[in-house]
Amino acid sequence: MQSLSRQVPVGDASLSTAQSLKQLVWDLPTRIIHWLLASLILFSWWSVKNHHTDWHIWSGIAILTALIFRAFWGLFGSSTARFANFVRGPRGIRNYFRGQWKGIGHTPVGALSVIALLAAIAIQVGLGLVSQDEDGIYMGPLARLISSDASDTARDIHELWFNVVLFLIILHIAAIAYYRVSGRPLTKTMITGQGAVEPGIEPMRPGKWWVALLCLITAFALSRWVVAGAPPFGP
Amino acid sequence: MIRSVAFMFVISSALAACGGPETSQANNVQANLSNTASPAATAPPSTVTADAFSEISGEQAKSVMHERHEGMEAIGKANKSIKRELEGSAPDLVTVRTAATKIADLSQKASGWFHAGTGPDVGKTGAKPEIWRNTQDFAAKLAAFQKATAAFNSTASGSDVNAIKASFGELGQACKACHDKYRSEMHH
Numbered sequence: 001m002q003s004l005s006r007q008v009p010v011g012d013a014s015l016s017t018a019q020s021l022k023q024l025v026w027d028l029p030t031r032i033i034h035w036l037l038a039s040l041i042l043f044s045w046w047s048v049k050n051h052h053t054d055w056h057i058w059s060g061i062a063i064l065t066a067l068i069f070r071a072f073w074g075l076f077g078s079s080t081a082r083f084a085n086f087v088r089g090p091r092g093i094r095n096y097f098r099g100q101w102k103g104i105g106h107t108p109v110g111a112l113s114v115i116a117l118l119a120a121i122a123i124q125v126g127l128g129l130v131s132q133d134e135d136g137i138y139m140g141p142l143a144r145l146i147s148s149d150a151s152d153t154a155r156d157i158h159e160l161w162f163n164v165v166l167f168l169i170i171l172h173i174a175a176i177a178y179y180r181v182s183g184r185p186l187t188k189t190m191i192t193g194q195g196a197v198e199p200g201i202e203p204m205r206p207g208k209w210w211v212a213l214l215c216l217i218t219a220f221a222l223s224r225w226v227v228a229g230a231p232p233f234g235p
Numbered sequence: 236m237i238r239s240v241a242f243m244f245v246i247s248s249a250l251a252a253c254g255g256p257e258t259s260q261a262n263n264v265q266a267n268l269s270n271t272a273s274p275a276a277t278a279p280p281s282t283v284t285a286d287a288f289s290e291i292s293g294e295q296a297k298s299v300m301h302e303r304h305e306g307m308e309a310i311g312k313a314n315k316s317i318k319r320e321l322e323g324s325a326p327d328l329v330t331v332r333t334a335a336t337k338i339a340d341l342s343q344k345a346s347g348w349f350h351a352g353t354g355p356d357v358g359k360t361g362a363k364p365e366i367w368r369n370t371q372d373f374a375a376k377l378a379a380f381q382k383a384t385a386a387f388n389s390t391a392s393g394s395d396v397n398a399i400k401a402s403f404g405e406l407g408q409a410c411k412a413c414h415d416k417y418r419s420e421m422h423h
Binding site for chain 2 (some may be wrong): 132134135136137139143148151155185229234
């Protein structure tokens with residue numbers, strides 16, 4: 001063993017980075033959902049600010065569909081999309097800060113951001129579904145499940161909760177800007193799906209296309225049920 | 236497969252384009268002017284008169300602003316109760332008719348809710364200063380609203396649920412036409 005010659009990294013360049021390969025780390029469904037959510041949230045904000053409340057409601061329903069798909073894809077999708085693979089406990093986060101984390105996909109701290117964003121958006125959609133506008137012209141599809149006063153309160157919270165969503169989005173973008181400065185273009189990876197994978201790291205196990213199709217069908221079916229007014233189509 | 240994801244989202248957003256028709260501008264609506272003492276002899280008789288925008292101040296202004304706020308809130312509440320009935324499979328038309336009459340009555344009172352001197356510079360209100368810069372347009376929209384409430388009240392006295400829904404949709408558009416242009420987010 002000792003007699004074998006060993007290559008020694010020079011300067012900052014580690015051997016493993018030099019040999020890392022571009023591989024698929026985000027599958028297509030995950031990337032589509034990401035950019036779809038970004039666009040729909042922007043559109044939801046724009047439409048309600050410009051008095052297109054009907055578009056705003058449909059945009060929210062589209063977000064609901066995307067969230068349901070993402071939830072199922074997080075259970076049955078590609079390895080980097082699965083919650084069980086990227087959500088880690090406090091010890092995993094501590095190890096990450098000590099530089100002991102290696103892998104592809106979300107880092108343990110990035111995972112917290114993902115979960116917080118998805119949860120905040122889900123809460124926002126849920127509030128919107130039971131809200132009504134203050135003029136009695138528009139109602140979320142599930143508003144009749146609760147009282148008129150409760151729907152008004154839901155709308156008030158829906159307006160306030162947007163600030164929470166906005167805060168998380170700003171944090172998310174700030175983190176990406178930080179990584180960019182450090183030389184890691186995360187945005188490009190989220191567009192092409194290709195990221196650097198170090199040798200010895202298990203590559204992404206891609207999900208099955210027919211599983212994605214089943215997740216999609218389920219997402220549309222559940223959204224359709226919500227649009228109909230839920231339980232047996234109404235209160 | 237992925238194409239179909241994008242495609243179906245396009246469909247779902249296309250479904251969004253199912254808003255109601257824009258209501259036509261109303262004309263020849265008699266508006267009762269309360270709250271003002273001066274006779275409006277020169278004003279045209281068949282619309283919300285210029286006198287509706289005569290200047291008031293002090294306690295009178297405060298009182299009009301309060302009445303406007305309460306009145307608009309009451310209209311909103313009545314509208315919501317109608318909306319909730321009409322969204323259901325078996326609307327209670329008694330509830331709808333009671334609310335429709337209330338809205339029609341309040342809409343007539345609205346002619347006295349927009350005197351000059353009741354804008355955001357005087358107190359907290361969602362009424363934009365644009366109201367008093369475009370009184371002609373505003374008066375036309377207010378008259379259209381009053382026409383829509385009367386039409387809806389009349390349709391609601393019948394039992395044709397589809398006609399009631401259509402008429403309610405037109406009333407909503409009349410509310411929205413004014414609110415989109417002349418109401419700020421500084422209300423509640």
